[in-house]
Amino acid sequence: MNGAQDLGGMQSFGPINPDNDVSPFHADWERRVHANTIAMGATGKWNIDMSRAARESLPPAQYLSSSYYQIWFEGLKKLILSTGLATADELESGESSTQAAPVPRVLMAKDVSAALFRGSPVDRPAGAEAKFAIGDWVRAREMNPSSHTRLPRYCRGKRGHIVAVHGAHVFPDANALGLGEQPQWLYTVRFDGAELWGGDTTAASVCVDCWEPYLEPPSAHDD
Amino acid sequence: MNGNDPDGDHHAHPHDHHGSALSEMDLRVRALESLLVEKGYVDPQALDILVETYEHKVGPRNGARVIAKAWRDPTYKQWLLDDATAAIASLGYTGRQGEHMIVLENTPATHNMVVCTLCSCYPWPVLGLPPVWYKSAPYRSRAVIDPRGVLKEFGFELPADVEFRVWDSTAEVRYLVLPMQPPGTDGFSEDALAELVTRDSMIGTGLPKTPDSTRGTP
Numbered sequence: 001m002n003g004a005q006d007l008g009g010m011q012s013f014g015p016i017n018p019d020n021d022v023s024p025f026h027a028d029w030e031r032r033v034h035a036n037t038i039a040m041g042a043t044g045k046w047n048i049d050m051s052r053a054a055r056e057s058l059p060p061a062q063y064l065s066s067s068y069y070q071i072w073f074e075g076l077k078k079l080i081l082s083t084g085l086a087t088a089d090e091l092e093s094g095e096s097s098t099q100a101a102p103v104p105r106v107l108m109a110k111d112v113s114a115a116l117f118r119g120s121p122v123d124r125p126a127g128a129e130a131k132f133a134i135g136d137w138v139r140a141r142e143m144n145p146s147s148h149t150r151l152p153r154y155c156r157g158k159r160g161h162i163v164a165v166h167g168a169h170v171f172p173d174a175n176a177l178g179l180g181e182q183p184q185w186l187y188t189v190r191f192d193g194a195e196l197w198g199g200d201t202t203a204a205s206v207c208v209d210c211w212e213p214y215l216e217p218p219s220a221h222d223d
Numbered sequence: 224m225n226g227n228d229p230d231g232d233h234h235a236h237p238h239d240h241h242g243s244a245l246s247e248m249d250l251r252v253r254a255l256e257s258l259l260v261e262k263g264y265v266d267p268q269a270l271d272i273l274v275e276t277y278e279h280k281v282g283p284r285n286g287a288r289v290i291a292k293a294w295r296d297p298t299y300k301q302w303l304l305d306d307a308t309a310a311i312a313s314l315g316y317t318g319r320q321g322e323h324m325i326v327l328e329n330t331p332a333t334h335n336m337v338v339c340t341l342c343s344c345y346p347w348p349v350l351g352l353p354p355v356w357y358k359s360a361p362y363r364s365r366a367v368i369d370p371r372g373v374l375k376e377f378g379f380e381l382p383a384d385v386e387f388r389v390w391d392s393t394a395e396v397r398y399l400v401l402p403m404q405p406p407g408t409d410g411f412s413e414d415a416l417a418e419l420v421t422r423d424s425m426i427g428t429g430l431p432k433t434p435d436s437t438r439g440t441p
Contacts, residue, residue, distance in 0.1 A: 008340035008391065010364040016356050016376050018428070024352035025278070029252040034352070035273035036256055039265040052342055068343065068358045073252060086258060094254025100262035109268035116276060119318040122395045150393045152340055154367065166323065166396060186394055193387075202371035204386040209394035 001053070001146055002153060004060035009154045009197065030069040037076050042115065044104035045083045049176035053148035054078040124183035126168035131212055132187060136162045138215040140189065140208075148176035151214045155206070159218050160191035163207065171211055185212040282351035283422035285316045286399060289349060290425065291416035293326075294404040304328060307399065311349060321348035321397055327390060328401045329427075334385050335400045336373070336427030338366035339392040346397035350422060357426070367391055370427075377428045400425050405433040 007013075025031050041051060055075035056063075063071060080086050085101050107115060132138055142157040143149070150172050168183040175181055189210045193203035259265045289311055293300035302310040307324035311317070324346060327335040339345065340363045345353040356362050366373050370387040374380070381387075390398045402424040408416060411434075419436075423429025 005341050007360055007364040008338075008367040010360070011368075013359075013361040013364050016359070016361045016365070016373065018356050018377050018423070019354070023278070024354060026355070027249070029249045031274045031278065032252050032256055032270065034277065035270040036252075036259060036265060038273055039269055040259065043264055055342070064360065068355070070248070073248075073255070077255065080259075085264060086262065090258055091255060094257045096258055096261045100264070103264055106264060106266060107269050108266045109272055112269050112272040112276070115319075116273075117318040119320070119322040121322040123323065150341060152391065152393065154340075164325070166394075169323075169394060172394075186396070188396070190388075197368050200368070202369050202387055203367060203389050206367050206389045206391060208391045209396050211394070 001056050001148060002144055003056040004058070004063035005052075005056040006153050008152045025069075030067075033069045033073045033076070037072050039107050040076060040080070042105060042107035045085065046079050047175055048120075049148060049170075049172040050079065050178070051075060052172070053176040054082075056148065122170040123167050124170060124181060126185060127183065130165055130185045132162050132165070132185075132215065134162050134165060137218045138162060138187075138189060138210075139218045140191075140210060140214055141216055143214070145173065147173065149173050149214075151210060152208065154196055155189075155191055155208050158191050158195050160189040160195065160208075162187045163190045164188035166209070169211065171213070173211075173213070186210070187212070187215065189215070277347075277352050281347055283349070283420075283425065284417070285314075285351075286346070286349035286422070286425045287417040287420035288314055288413075289316070289399070290401060290420045290431075291413045293401055294408075294416050295413050300401070303401065311399075316348040318348050320344070321346045323394075323396045324349075324399060325396055326399050326401050327388075327427075329403050331403070332384070332386060333388060334370075334374075334381055334427065335388050335390060335398075336366055336370045337390045337392060337398040337400060338363060340364070340367055341391075341393060344392035344395075344397065346399055349399055350425060354422070362428075374428060377423060379430050400427045402431050405431050407434060 041048065055071050058071060058074055077091050080091065081088060087098060090097055137159060139159050140151060140155045140157065143151065164187065166186040169186040170181040171184040187210050188207050190205050190207045192205055193201040196206055260267050293303050299310065303326045307326040311324050329335055343353050343358040345357060367389050370389050392398060405419055408419065419432045421429050421431060424431045
C-alpha cells in the first residue's frame, strides 16, 4: 500500500531531536496500548502482517499527525472491529453489550515470559529452490499493490545485488490478506546510494530485505 | 509521529492542549482495556507483566553485554558475525522481535546504520523497545538518504572516506551494529567495556563512549 508509512527518502519532516530519555513511553496509556496489542495479537485472531496493514491503512494525514502509539491504538481497534470481537459502540463506551466471540487463545499471566522468550520465528521449509544467489544482480519489481507489502517505494524498479540469502520466510503480502503464510525466499539486496537517489545522498548503499516475488532478473526490461 | 515537535512532546495531537490530549487518550485506552478484559480476551495480570517486562527487563544493557563480549573474545565475535541468532541466544537473549538476528561490523572504512522506514522494527531482546525518534518520521525518512547528516544530528561526524551503509529492516530480520572498540580499552574487563556501549552505537546513530568521555548519550 502506498500509504504514509512508506517514509524512506521523504524530506522536510524536520529535526530528529534525539533525546536522552531512555523510556520508550511518555504516558501510561502508551504502556497499556503496547501491552494490549501484544496480548490481543496472542489470541490468534490476526497475524503481525495484518496488524501492520491495519496501521498503514490509516489515511495519510491522520497517520502523520498521530503519535506512534495512537497509530497502534487505531490499528488495534480496526482489527477488533473487523474480526467481530467487539462493536464500535462497545469500543467507545468500554462496556460490553454483546456476547464475547470465541478466540483461539488467551495469553495468561503465567505464560507471558515463555511466550516472549520463545518469540515467533518466521522461517519455514522452502517449497522450491532459490532463484537467486549471493552476488547476483536483481531488479526490484515496479509494483504498487493497494494491499500490504514490505517493498518500499524508493527501491522499486532499482537494481541491486544479493548480499544474503535467509531461507524461506512467511510472505507478508499474502499473510496480511489471510491467504496463508506462502513462504518465499528472503534475500538482502544492496542498492547503491546513487542508484536510489542519484547524487543527492550520503549513503554509499542501502540494504533492503526482499522476498523473491519482489525481485526479477536485472535484464527483465532491457532492450 | 511529531518528531519535529519543537518542545519534544511526541504524544500530544498538534491541535490539542497537552493535558486534554493525554487525559482523552488515557480514557479511551482505559475503555478499550476494560472491554477486552470484560470479554475475556485478555488477562489483566498478563498485561501488567507485559508492561513490566518491556519497561524494566529488556533493554540496551543486554546488547551492551553482547558487544563487550565480542570485543574481548575473537571466537565469540566470529560466531556473532556468522550466526548472530545463536551467539546472542547463548547469553540468554532470545524471543520476540529477535528471532532472526544479523550483526553488522563497523570498521575504519565502513559505518552501518539501521532503520525501519516502514514501521519500527527493532531487535527487542538486545535493545528493548525503540526510542521515540527511531519510530518518528524524521529519522525513518532521512536515514536511508542522508545517514551522514543523521549521524551529525546525533553529534558525531566520521571522515569523508568512511562508507555509510544503511540497513532498512523490511522483513523479520533484525540488525544489531557491532561498533568499533574505543581506543585505549584493550585491557578492560567485559563489565567495563559494556559501560562504554551506548544504545545508539548499536543502531549506528552513535559511537561508543571513550574511557575519558563525559558525553552522556544513550
